[in-house]
Amino acid sequence: MNQTTLNFAVGTFGTIITYAFGGWSELLSFLVIAMLIDIVSGVAASMKEGKGISSAVGFKGSVKKVFMFVAILLAHRMDVLMNSGFIMTGAIYFYLANELVSIIENYGRLGLPLPPQVKDMITALKRNNDDRQARS
Template sequence: MLLLQTFFIGIISVLLSVFMFLFGGWSYLLSVLVAAMLVDYISGIIASGINGELSSSYGFKRIGRKGLIFAVIAVANFADQLSGSGSTMIRDVVIIFYLINELISIIENAGRAGVPIPQALTDKIKLLKDKTNSNEKE
């Protein structure tokens, strides 16, 4: 029993060390992003189910994309470390960028599911998407 307990403590220690190395520790922003990712994923499943578009391959693609978001956050953390300033500014900006995308996706999922969305919010989301699309074309 003691050997098994020691083994699990060792595994948890290694995983936490890898996490700290990759992401520079746990922050409130990271917590909010993870929560938004979960709500986005669940709302996407609900919207797809309501519209008859539910498929496991689509769900796996969304999980894969969310995994890549964490890879980009890790790269941003490494960029912070390389700057030598001791700040987490680059990592935090990247997290905020993805958090905004997740929030927009949640609102879009709600709209797809038939939940009424205020016109002012719909207009702002369209404006953000148009700006993003025009920046990508340049």
């Protein structure tokens, strides 16, 4: 790849990121890191449980993560439209909390020690989520 092509690709990628998210922030970086840790810990937990790796489960998880970024993009565009700065931040924190709970669940599946309060919180969150899905 020559220098001009590389410069064009990087410039295009930067333009897309800036349009989609108003630039890159530490909060977005933290979300991406949490997503990567969730993926790795989920794969490790599945391997430990003897479930192996399923391409269907992996595809479903990947699609969910892509749509998280689509929702964040929409939240940023609403911020631009309404001249605010909190909708995208709120969306990122929402998805970040979701990723962190998933990481903690995966750590529990791996047999790593978790404080009882954390286990109780995860059980309550799962129960609430199951109740909501049952009503849908």
